[in-house]
Amino acid sequence: MFEKFSQDARAAVEGAVGHAERADARTITEEHLLLALLDLLDPGEAPGARALLALGVDQRRTELTTALREARRAGGLSRADIAALARLGIDVGEVVARVEEAHGPDALAAERGPRRWWPRGHRPFSREARSVLVRALRIAQGRGDRAIGDEHLLLGLASGPGVVADVMAEHGASWADIERALAVPWPGRAAS
Amino acid sequence: MTEATDLAQQAGDRDPRVGLRAVAALRRLVEQLExxxxxxxxxxxxxxQEIANELGVSRQAVHKKHGRH
Incomplete structure (x- = not known):
């Protein structure tokens, strides 16, 4: 599958592996993928990175990474999830506080399930992260693009259910935002 | 927080989107709590076996889900 990836997309996938390693995570998650895609903002030349720059996401990078951390701390719940539970009378903040009081900081952020042996000597992608890669492939095919680029990975993340797509949307990088930014030809944005 | 909270409030309690999201979120929270x-x-x-009894599931189920291999 990776032979169809552009250089930028390969850099993002390798970056995600690096983020997972540094976090000593069991799997490479959507969050690691997003962090790696945000790392491409620095050169800012990859198509997806350009879209994020056009959307001003670079200005909200710290908030975004903080929101990802907060979501993990709350057991993998986004702000929208927490608001929906508040409508049911469930105060997630209170739940997190009490669990952490009894079981230590980041108790709800811990990864679940058995730590498995890595068959190929490296940590696997999580089920959700694998779905992102598959969606990115379909999106690239749907757009008639030959290679999977960082923009397709971004769209793959943004189109998914789950906390990373929520956090992206909450920081001005929803699927629709990214689509819109990608539709503006570069450097057309400077002219508009 | 306020933006998302407002959104949920505007949508109202009868909006299935908010209700379904709450169900999915609760499920995730329950898994982490477990x-x-x-x-x-x-x-x-x-x-x-003792853990399984409290959770109301079989020993095999709880070991498969949480056991270290």
Missing amino acids: AVQVRSARARGWSW
């Missing part, structure tokens, strides 16, 4: 409690019980020397 993991925390099982780890804690194991650390206190509880057997898988």
Whole structure:
């Protein structure tokens, strides 16, 4: 599958592996993928990175990474999830506080399930992260693009259910935002 | 927080989107809570059978889900 990836997309996938390693995570998650895609903002030349720059996401990078951390701390719940539970009378903040009081900081952020042996000597992608890669492939095919680029990975993340797509949307990088930014030809944005 | 909270409030309690999201979120929270409690019980020397009894599931089920291999 990776032979169809552009250089930028390969850099993002390798970056995600690096983020997972540094976090000593069991799997490479959507969050690691997003962090790696945000790392491409620095050169800012990859198509997806350009879209994020056009959307001003670079200005909200710290908030975004903080929101990802907060979501993990709350057991993998986004702000929208927490608001929906508040409508049911469930105060997630209170739940997190009490669990952490009894079981230590980041108790709800811990990864679940058995730590498995890595068959190929490296940590696997999580089920959700694998779905992102598959969606990115379909999106690239749907757009008639030959290679999977960082923009397709971004769209793959943004189109998914789950906390990373929520956090992206909450920081001005929803699927629709990214689509819109990608539709503006570069450097057309400077002219508009 | 306020933005998302407003959104949920505007949508109202009868909006299926908010209700379904709450269900999915609760499910995720329950899974994390279960993991925390099982780890804690194991650390206190509880057997898988004792944990399974409290959770109302089989010993095999709880071991498969949480056991270290």
